[in-house]
Amino acid sequence: MTQLQSLTPAMTASIVTGLARLVTGVRGNWQGSLPDPRPRIYFANHRSHGDFVLIWTVLPRALRRATRPVAAADYWARGGIRGFFGRNVFDAVLVEREAASRDKDPTLPLLAALDAGNSLILFPEGTRNTSEAPLLSFKSGLYRLARQRPEVELIPVWIDNLNRVMPKGEFVPVPLLCTVTFGAPVALAEGEGSIAFRERSRAALLALAPNDAAAP
Amino acid sequence: MTAGEETLALFGGILAVLTAASLIGFLLARRQPAGNPSPVIENLNARIRAWWVMVALIGVAVALGKPGVIVLFALASFAALREFVTLTPTRRGDHYALAASFFVVLPIQYYLVWIEWYGLFSIFIPVYVFLLLPMVAALRGDTTHFMTRIAEQQWGLMIAVFCLSHVPALLTLPIPGFEGRKVLLVAFLVLVVQASDVLQYVWGKLFGRHKIAPLLSPSKTVEGFLGGVLSATALGAALWWLTPFSPIHAALMALVITIMGFCGGLVMSAIKRDRGVKDWGWMIEGHGGMLDRVDSVIFAAPVFFHLTRYWWTV
Numbered sequence: 001m002t003q004l005q006s007l008t009p010a011m012t013a014s015i016v017t018g019l020a021r022l023v024t025g026v027r028g029n030w031q032g033s034l035p036d037p038r039p040r041i042y043f044a045n046h047r048s049h050g051d052f053v054l055i056w057t058v059l060p061r062a063l064r065r066a067t068r069p070v071a072a073a074d075y076w077a078r079g080g081i082r083g084f085f086g087r088n089v090f091d092a093v094l095v096e097r098e099a100a101s102r103d104k105d106p107t108l109p110l111l112a113a114l115d116a117g118n119s120l121i122l123f124p125e126g127t128r129n130t131s132e133a134p135l136l137s138f139k140s141g142l143y144r145l146a147r148q149r150p151e152v153e154l155i156p157v158w159i160d161n162l163n164r165v166m167p168k169g170e171f172v173p174v175p176l177l178c179t180v181t182f183g184a185p186v187a188l189a190e191g192e193g194s195i196a197f198r199e200r201s202r203a204a205l206l207a208l209a210p211n212d213a214a215a216p
Numbered sequence: 217m218t219a220g221e222e223t224l225a226l227f228g229g230i231l232a233v234l235t236a237a238s239l240i241g242f243l244l245a246r247r248q249p250a251g252n253p254s255p256v257i258e259n260l261n262a263r264i265r266a267w268w269v270m271v272a273l274i275g276v277a278v279a280l281g282k283p284g285v286i287v288l289f290a291l292a293s294f295a296a297l298r299e300f301v302t303l304t305p306t307r308r309g310d311h312y313a314l315a316a317s318f319f320v321v322l323p324i325q326y327y328l329v330w331i332e333w334y335g336l337f338s339i340f341i342p343v344y345v346f347l348l349l350p351m352v353a354a355l356r357g358d359t360t361h362f363m364t365r366i367a368e369q370q371w372g373l374m375i376a377v378f379c380l381s382h383v384p385a386l387l388t389l390p391i392p393g394f395e396g397r398k399v400l401l402v403a404f405l406v407l408v409v410q411a412s413d414v415l416q417y418v419w420g421k422l423f424g425r426h427k428i429a430p431l432l433s434p435s436k437t438v439e440g441f442l443g444g445v446l447s448a449t450a451l452g453a454a455l456w457w458l459t460p461f462s463p464i465h466a467a468l469m470a471l472v473i474t475i476m477g478f479c480g481g482l483v484m485s486a487i488k489r490d491r492g493v494k495d496w497g498w499m500i501e502g503h504g505g506m507l508d509r510v511d512s513v514i515f516a517a518p519v520f521f522h523l524t525r526y527w528w529t530v
Binding site: 161164167170172174176177211 | 294295301302308314492497499
């Protein structure tokens with residue numbers, strides 16, 4: 001039974017990435033960095049619930065299990081199918097989004113995961129972007145992680161077209177080709193403040209967007 | 217020869233050509249200085265490797281007969297339509313119409329091939345989808361660029377689904393004395409048109425001097441066009457035994473479909489140019505996307521289908 005329990009998430013994960021390939025034919029462009037097993041933080045634009053799956057799909061299989069999404073506890077920690085995917089299949093690191101319901105520093109579980117050798121997938125906009133703007137402003141989480149773990153590489157990752165495959169509120173996906181572009185690592189500069197770093201890392205991510213992405 | 221023997225002879229010949237191509241590619245690559253490979257030869261070898269995969273897939277489909285060929289081309293249509301829509305500026309209001317194109321229109325078109333209902337097959341997309349799909353889009357209420365959006369969706373369906381479905385539709389033609397061998401007609405069409413593409417590439421690389429349409433495609437030359445079309449026509453004549461045609465008719469058919477294929481390639485290049493991309497996608501290593509590979513077949517298939525239907529069926 002325990003074997004079955006550990007097998008089911010792995011199989012489910014293969015089915016999910018297989019489906020993602022079937023619908024989106026996704027291709028990973030390793031433009032400024034290459035796959036690396038050392039702990040990293042991939043920070044990406046966030047328009048769809050499938051964003052994390054798409055990054056996972058283009059990562060080499062060996063790196064997938066150790067690369068965990070940072071997800072909102074209020075959404076993914078519930079019971080049922082969402083909880084199964086969040087906890088068992090994706091092995092998400094859950095954070096409390098609402099400051100009111102936090103009883104501890106929300107970056108602690110993230111630092112623990114990095115220290116355990118995991119890589120993280122982080123959406124620094126903090127929520128799904130449903131606006132016309134290509135990218136929202138960044139929250140401070142990325143900056144705080146960069147300060148506490150300066151040796152961890154921060155890789156910008158631009159996910160293109162997935163918002164067209166499954167716009168918010170739609171139930172049937174339209175098959176369209178998607179790309180996931182990995183840029184060069186962004187490092188926190190000596191004495192750089194939170195606001196300056198958030199602006200700079202956001203610009204580094206936006207620079208990976210194809211030209212047409214900016215236009216609606 | 218029986219149909220089985222003809223198929224074996226055909227695939228034996230194709231495998232021999234591919235083996236020779238792989239050998240030439242290997243020798244060319246070995247002549248390059250170590251650590252400094254030529255991108256042209258790398259691309260050539262990637263193309264040859266992809267051909268092995270494509271020939272294997274077509275071989276399996278032909279071996280499975282009608283269901284195999286229909287499923288193969290339905291999947292090719294799916295990939296082609298996906299590439300086309302990806303490069304089309306769509307809006308939220310197109311979502312239902314697009315989902316219906318993939319999951320309703322495409323399956324119905326290939327189902328009509330399966331049940332051999334020619335009357336509906338030939339007008340389903342040009343008439344019924346043409347009328348119904350804009351209604352689906354209109355009901356969503358988004359009028360921005362409405363005319364452009366519905367026109368592009370219809371064009372994509374015509375190209376990627378309607379035209380391409382004429383390849384498996386060859387299996388439905390009632391040709392007297394040709395029963396049980398119709399899959400060879402599919403092989404003739406695909407082989408001649410694809411050979412024409414390859415031969416144009418080879419002639420162009422070897423002797424190409426004068427660009428034929430520099431604004432559309434920098435790699436297409438007069439020498440490549442003439443050499444490719446003429447040698448593919450000769451190949452078509454030499455393959456007359458696959459078909460119900462006489463050698464002369466086979467040559468004329470080959471000439472028509474290679475010219476259609478060449479001009480179709482120019483049309484699709486014009487769209488790529490306008491969209492600012494080199495390839496439609498990245499599905500087939502060395503070639504680009506599905507549409508990059510089947511663009512010539514798309515433009516040749518309906519003409520080949522109707523010429524054959526007009527002169528050779530009862």
